[in-house]
Amino acid sequence: MREGPDIARIASLVGDPARANMLSALMDGGALTASELALEAGVGLPTASSHLAKLGDGGLLSQSSQGRHRYFRLAGPQVAAMLEAIMGVAETAGPKRARPGPRDASMREARVCYDHLAGEHAVAMLDGFFTRGILDQGKDGVVMGKAGPSFFAAAGIDLSTLPGKRRPVCRACLDWSVRRSHLAGSLGAAILDRILEQKWARRDAQSRAIRFTPPGRRAFERTFLA
Structure with a gap:
């Protein structure tokens, strides 16, 4: 063996x-x-x-x-990350199911991946973090960038509470619907918690979709995408 x-x-x-x-x-x-x-x-x-x-x-x-x-x-989150990655492979390798309907379109836009945000909004957010030096792509994965601590403090996220958790602060998670990475780890979970606490969005009762209100979407974009 x-x-x-x-x-x-x-x-x-x-x-x-x-x-x-x-x-x-x-x-x-x-x-x-x-x-x-x-x-x-x-x-x-x-x-x-x-x-x-x-x-x-x-x-x-x-x-x-x-x-x-x-x-x-x-x-745990490691199991969720594995399932999300398998979904990405299943999306690109046949046989394919029927084309997703409106509910699945919402899932592609924003959804929960275990305890963090996934979908198009989440991928755009991580891309922006890299572009602005908020996070960096280190040799061992995603790491905090120079602009990160001040950015997250302004966004209402206390980074000092995150390293004590038994998981990485930052981790890339392959997004099955976009087939690029979104942010996982305790920081990804804290961002989703912040979005829900501020009532910018709510969880859909029938699926994993995250549904932003119009004002909430604008607030999310100003805070995490601008």
Whole structure:
């Protein structure tokens, strides 16, 4: 047996259509019950429970209990990043599904990717950060640029609270719909939190889409894209 990570095992877990649908349903960073995930997967509850056990054993899901219910969520941002990257490959390699409708157009524009902003707005934001020296592309990935600390302080984001979290502050995440990178890491999560706190946008109740209000879009563009 070759040394190294067992790619085939992870690929087999994600590759089952029912399990893929369950994982996709958790890409908004939320938690769902087994019954809710069974509906997402289009399978019965016993079958769903078997799939969830395999995903848990494989390290892709975590679970917690509240009262009589068990809730499942993605095991962490690394799992979400993997799924987003697979979606990017699936978008370019056939066979393709039918062309997305209006709801999917909203998803391409702005959506939640686990806990940070993805889509066209997020890709444009990261491009602008690089152009203005707010972030830089270092040899080990995305790093804070010289203009970053003052910029984020003015935007209402306290960088001093981010390094203590058990994850990178800045990380590039391949965007499946644009096929270029958006910003992940604790900084990406803080930016999305700021957008929602300011009520510039809200999460769509039926999908991962982020829907900006007209004034909110202008405020977002002034703050993060100008």
